[in-house]
Amino acid sequence: MLELIFAVLLIAAFATLFIKSGRIAAIISLIASAMPLIAVMDWANDFGIKAFSFGVENSMDFSIAGITMHLSITSFAWFFAVMVFSLLPPIFLFSYSFFEKNNGFFPFMLFLITAVFGILLASDFLTLFFFWELMAASSFILVYISRDKKAIMSYLAFSVLSAVLILVGIALLYSQSGTLIFSDIVLNADKVTVSAIILMVAGFAVKSALMPLHAWAPFVYSKADEPFVAFLSGGLSKVGYYGMFFMLFALPGAKILHQYFNSGVATYLLAVIGAISAFIGTLLAFMEDDLRKLLAYSSIAQLGYIAVGFGIGSSLAMAGALFQAFNHAFFKSVLFLAAGAVAYRTGKWKISELGGVGYKMPFTFMAALFAIFALAAIPITSGFAAKWLLYEAAVSNKYIFITPIMLIAGVGAFLYSFRILYGVFLGENRHDDIKEAPLPMIAGMFLLVLPLIIFLIFPGYMLDMMHSALVDAGIGTISHTNYVIRTGTASYNTLAVVIGMMVVMIPAFLIYVLRKQKKVDFKDNFLAGEPYEFYGYISMHAANNFYKPIEDVIMPYLRKGAISFYTALYNAMGRVSDASRKIYTGLSQDYTIYIIIFFFIIVGWLIW
Amino acid sequence: MGLFDGDIMKYEDWNKISRIASRKSLWMVHFCTGCGAIELPPVMTSRYDMERFGMGPMATPRQADVLLITGYLTVKTLKRVVNVYEQMQSPKYVISFGSCPINGGMYWDSYNTVKRLDRYLPVDVYVGGCMPRPEGVMNAFLELMKLIDEGKARGWEKYQKYYEQYKRNQKMAFNFEREKDEGA
Amino acid sequence: MVVEKIAVIALYTTIAMFVGILFMGVGRKIVARVHNRVGPPVYQGFIDIAKLLTKKTNISHGWIYDLALLFSMTGIMLTILFLPIGGVKLLSMEGDAFLVLYLLAIPALGFALGAGASGNPNAAIGVMRALVMMLSYELPFVITLIALMIYYDTSSIAQIVEMQHAKWAIMIPPFVLAAAVADMALQGMLMEAPFDIPTAPHEIASGPMAEFGGKHLGALMIYKAGTIVAYTTLFVDLFLGGGVVMHDGSVLAYLANFAVWFILIFLVFTLSLLINTSFPRFRIEQAFKFYWKYEALLAFISLIWVYLMVIS
Numbered sequence A: 001m002l003e004l005i006f007a008v009l010l011i012a013a014f015a016t017l018f019i020k021s022g023r024i025a026a027i028i029s030l031i032a033s034a035m036p037l038i039a040v041m042d043w044a045n046d047f048g049i050k051a052f053s054f055g056v057e058n059s060m061d062f063s064i065a066g067i068t069m070h071l072s073i074t075s076f077a078w079f080f081a082v083m084v085f086s087l088l089p090p091i092f093l094f095s096y097s098f099f100e101k102n103n104g105f106f107p108f109m110l111f112l113i114t115a116v117f118g119i120l121l122a123s124d125f126l127t128l129f130f131f132w133e134l135m136a137a138s139s140f141i142l143v144y145i146s147r148d149k150k151a152i153m154s155y156l157a158f159s160v161l162s163a164v165l166i167l168v169g170i171a172l173l174y175s176q177s178g179t180l181i182f183s184d185i186v187l188n189a190d191k192v193t194v195s196a197i198i199l200m201v202a203g204f205a206v207k208s209a210l211m212p213l214h215a216w217a218p219f220v221y222s223k224a225d226e227p228f229v230a231f232l233s234g235g236l237s238k239v240g241y242y243g244m245f246f247m248l249f250a251l252p253g254a255k256i257l258h259q260y261f262n263s264g265v266a267t268y269l270l271a272v273i274g275a276i277s278a279f280i281g282t283l284l285a286f287m288e289d290d291l292r293k294l295l296a297y298s299s300i301a302q303l304g305y306i307a308v309g310f311g312i313g314s315s316l317a318m319a320g321a322l323f324q325a326f327n328h329a330f331f332k333s334v335l336f337l338a339a340g341a342v343a344y345r346t347g348k349w350k351i352s353e354l355g356g357v358g359y360k361m362p363f364t365f366m367a368a369l370f371a372i373f374a375l376a377a378i379p380i381t382s383g384f385a386a387k388w389l390l391y392e393a394a395v396s397n398k399y400i401f402i403t404p405i406m407l408i409a410g411v412g413a414f415l416y417s418f419r420i421l422y423g424v425f426l427g428e429n430r431h432d433d434i435k436e437a438p439l440p441m442i443a444g445m446f447l448l449v450l451p452l453i454i455f456l457i458f459p460g461y462m463l464d465m466m467h468s469a470l471v472d473a474g475i476g477t478i479s480h481t482n483y484v485i486r487t488g489t490a491s492y493n494t495l496a497v498v499i500g501m502m503v504v505m506i507p508a509f510l511i512y513v514l515r516k517q518k519k520v521d522f523k524d525n526f527l528a529g530e531p532y533e534f535y536g537y538i539s540m541h542a543a544n545n546f547y548k549p550i551e552d553v554i555m556p557y558l559r560k561g562a563i564s565f566y567t568a569l570y571n572a573m574g575r576v577s578d579a580s581r582k583i584y585t586g587l588s589q590d591y592t593i594y595i596i597i598f599f600f601i602i603v604g605w606l607i608w
Numbered sequence B: 001m002g003l004f005d006g007d008i009m010k011y012e013d014w015n016k017i018s019r020i021a022s023r024k025s026l027w028m029v030h031f032c033t034g035c036g037a038i039e040l041p042p043v044m045t046s047r048y049d050m051e052r053f054g055m056g057p058m059a060t061p062r063q064a065d066v067l068l069i070t071g072y073l074t075v076k077t078l079k080r081v082v083n084v085y086e087q088m089q090s091p092k093y094v095i096s097f098g099s100c101p102i103n104g105g106m107y108w109d110s111y112n113t114v115k116r117l118d119r120y121l122p123v124d125v126y127v128g129g130c131m132p133r134p135e136g137v138m139n140a141f142l143e144l145m146k147l148i149d150e151g152k153a154r155g156w157e158k159y160q161k162y163y164e165q166y167k168r169n170q171k172m173a174f175n176f177e178r179e180k181d182e183g184a
Numbered sequence C: 001m002v003v004e005k006i007a008v009i010a011l012y013t014t015i016a017m018f019v020g021i022l023f024m025g026v027g028r029k030i031v032a033r034v035h036n037r038v039g040p041p042v043y044q045g046f047i048d049i050a051k052l053l054t055k056k057t058n059i060s061h062g063w064i065y066d067l068a069l070l071f072s073m074t075g076i077m078l079t080i081l082f083l084p085i086g087g088v089k090l091l092s093m094e095g096d097a098f099l100v101l102y103l104l105a106i107p108a109l110g111f112a113l114g115a116g117a118s119g120n121p122n123a124a125i126g127v128m129r130a131l132v133m134m135l136s137y138e139l140p141f142v143i144t145l146i147a148l149m150i151y152y153d154t155s156s157i158a159q160i161v162e163m164q165h166a167k168w169a170i171m172i173p174p175f176v177l178a179a180a181v182a183d184m185a186l187q188g189m190l191m192e193a194p195f196d197i198p199t200a201p202h203e204i205a206s207g208p209m210a211e212f213g214g215k216h217l218g219a220l221m222i223y224k225a226g227t228i229v230a231y232t233t234l235f236v237d238l239f240l241g242g243g244v245v246m247h248d249g250s251v252l253a254y255l256a257n258f259a260v261w262f263i264l265i266f267l268v269f270t271l272s273l274l275i276n277t278s279f280p281r282f283r284i285e286q287a288f289k290f291y292w293k294y295e296a297l298l299a300f301i302s303l304i305w306v307y308l309m310v311i312s
Helices: A002-017 A022-047 A076-100 A107-122 A124-146 A149-179 A190-205 A216-223 A224-251 A253-261 A263-283 A291-312 A313-347 A362-375 A383-396 A402-425 A438-458 A459-472 A494-512 A548-558 A564-583 A588-607 B009-024 B035-044 B075-087 B132-150 B155-161 B163-183 C001-032 C045-052 C065-083 C095-103 C105-117 C122-154 C157-165 C175-191 C207-211 C214-239 C251-278 C285-312
Strands: A059-064 A067-072 A484-486 A491-495 B027-029 B066-068 B092-099 B125-127
Touching: A002 A059, A002 A107, A002 A263, A022 A076, A022 A459, A022 C285, A059 A216, A059 B027, A067 A107, A067 A124, A076 A107, A076 A224, A076 A438, A076 A459, A107 A224, A107 B163, A107 C105, A107 C175, A124 A149, A124 A224, A149 A190, A149 A216, A149 C045, A190 A224, A190 A253, A216 A224, A216 A291, A224 A253, A224 A291, A263 A291, A263 A402, A291 A313, A291 A402, A291 A438, A313 A362, A313 A459, A362 A383, A362 A402, A362 A438, A362 A484, A383 A402, A383 A484, A383 C095, A383 C122, A383 C285, A402 A438, A402 B009, A402 C095, A402 C105, A438 A459, A438 A494, A438 A564, A438 C065, A438 C157, A459 A484, A484 A494, A491 A494, A494 C065, A548 B066, A548 C122, A548 C285, A588 C122, B009 C045, B027 B075, B035 B132, B066 B075, B075 B125, B092 B132, B092 B155, B125 B132, B155 B163, C001 C065, C001 C214, C001 C251, C001 C285, C045 C214, C065 C105, C065 C157, C065 C214, C095 C105, C095 C122, C105 C122, C105 C207, C105 C214, C122 C175, C122 C207, C122 C214, C175 C214, C175 C251, C175 C285, C214 C251
Parallel strands: B027 B066, B066 B092, B092 B125
Antiparallel strands: A059 A067, A484 A491
16 A cells, blocks of 8 residues: 555656646646545554544565665654645645646656655665655756756755765764664764764754755745745755654654763754744844745744754653644745745735735735734734743743743744735735636635644644654653643643633624724825825835834844855855865876875874 | 614714713814914913813824814815815814915915815814914814814714715816916 | 633723723823823723714725724733733633733734735834834843743743732842833833834824724724733733732732732833833834843843842
């Protein structure tokens, strides 16, 4: 059965290579992408959640050219699989309308899914690396479709970096333990193992765009096709975090790091990096004018929270991190898809050029609004529960540096949320000639919004889902019922919030209903007495340079960013290579001298 | 919908409550084009203190109840005044300052001054004088409150009822100006 | 039991809203006395709201514009439910300080949405200023909040209030500093001068409220009244023991605690008004620098002080 799923995915991938129509390819992909989801649903029974059973076996050995690949599902991989694979059918539903022609998105997306399925199932490092590379290659082609040089080059460079880091890490681990199968590996707290763990965590962190390694994200997110970016930000970044989770808690690397450093300094550093990611990402996000770049920086910020949770590593923090990962997968996909839908209708990306789209596309706006509530952690969606767990974890561990940074990044999220809401969807009604997005697009977006609302009222379901993952990783879970989460120091009752909100809405609703109101045109607006159309056209969209005052204050401090660091690194490497080329003088006597110097060094070293 | 619009509670009773509330809380938007604007600061500040009666300046016509025409109006400013007046929410009242909005005052023979504001907007209270002193302005506010209390300040209803006529008058004034512009 | 609890909650919320509307009138009276004026009657807030809600015509700029009305009133009343008032835990055991921080964002974001939907450029600029102000004052405020949480080892406001029975937080040396910082943050939260930048009536025509009139403005005034109670109560709960003076469950204790709570929030509000009347307005970047440079530094000093106290 498991072979069948791989086979269906690969056959669909090869079939869609030869289909010109985007519609047919989308339908094929939709059906194919449902296959891994069925398997994932089926495995829910193994991890304490009742679901339908289709009899999909949960492990498989696969031999090719004398090398055996071990595939089997673990509880933590299953949790990540749930969030990654439930994104896919809605995204393909969206792309049914998005792609008129099949430009290569569908086949390589299916290869990508195969690779992700393999990564999550892999139970030895060789399989993991094989599928990791398949993922890198297929996602690279998906980036390549954009034909944007900066995006392609940065994605390629960072993919290679990630692959190299992981490969070196695997090699070092193999040299220490002599096996590649996860269950057989026994780790000691020595220098080689520790460096292997750090290298591999860094390698996985590239995919999840953690702060110093995030430089590719703004370029790629802002140029590639929207459905792919939705999956890249929502799904693939979680695969990176799956790798980190696996290295730190399943292997378990965090314990080794604790033993080696005799303190939690390494994981604390990860938490600090995550918090700074969240903070700087937020600051960069609200100054951005390109909608997709804004969302990219927001992704970096929101993913930073997950790293904070991994760094703190307590059961509260881990629950918060996994919850945040789940929420982020959904709300960020919705936001990127909504951006895609807006661009599909208007063809514009700049926030200052958009405006008033929400009046013409109310359903797209609704979906984006809920996603933004989740992003800003307003307690109208499940976004809040995740952040709440993280804040609780940080405070109860008395992290006086991380907590304020995280909280202020949370406030900063309101700023860029409003930038999206006002600049794109509200404000001046500039687009009279556009229509609502096609039905499949809206259906796709609303399917993705649904979990955010379900887990608002029942965060307990989510905690049940991650229960076996946390127990298997030796972290332990937190006490909860279906709608109450309890920590040592506080509790959060979602039902109280929701019911309270409905009750106190009654007086407001009475005022709203009992007084008549008349809808007026947008142009009937207070402009100090000036009629709107008196002097021809007056632009009323105040979205250009929206946060200029604060930008002027902050920007001088942020000018030396990561991108300028990488540019400087690139230039420095160019100069070093230039300099090293000068030793090839072309004169034989020079080469003789090199050999003699080398000989003396060797001899001197031997004597000494 | 029912409650406030006469189904459950008697329309007259409700009107009375509404009148009492709006009498004691007149928010004004002052259209400071004429010389009367300078009479307002003493009225607002500690000498006469209009806030005693719940009055206060507001930033936009949407929030305000009273429109103050503080002096003469040219045809050009009349356009803005009409725009502001129409953006205000009913019940709304107009107070005109000085003799210019009554009969043109010292601009009686000016070519582009509005001679009778009453032709274009329903005025509830006139304050005579050139300019009225702050006592006069205060007196006008109290007079307006009395009128509201008695249900006589019905300028806004008049404007709704004779909307066509008011519009026609306004259009005539605006057209006159436009012809002049084209001629010049 | 449940009915009783619901009755208490309804009673306290209604009273809290009434107190807020009363405070708006009282505030105008105090400002008028500072200006050497007579000022409006103390019940002016009720008259204003009654007038706005009985306006004959109301305009709407679409359903998102109406969200401001619904969200602003709902959010602020919900926040009050999660704050202990005079030691009475309404729903405050069901959530904590982080929840309160984010519940306070519901009305703010709803209001911002409504202002954005009104399409007025002044409203957008006002919202921008309000959000930047939020980013500014939250940093020092959040740091002081964390200092309290670390000291009392809980994040629940109800428990922080309970633990101050013996000694109010403001009597502990580091929290004097923290309370001073939080009071300046409160000034920004209440949008009083020198931080009344978002609604500056003479610059940007009252900012976000530029297009609101009639019932919408009435609802926003109720929201404004609610914010006065919510923020001052938050300050009193965090630093002044929530106004709890008697700990037995008798009726007298309820009344006494309620009276003390009322006096304390009145004092906090009066202090903020006195600062308001004596200062001109900051520019937005000056306010940002003020909060992130000096306030945040002082808050961080108090946080480290508390941290060292707790560690040792």
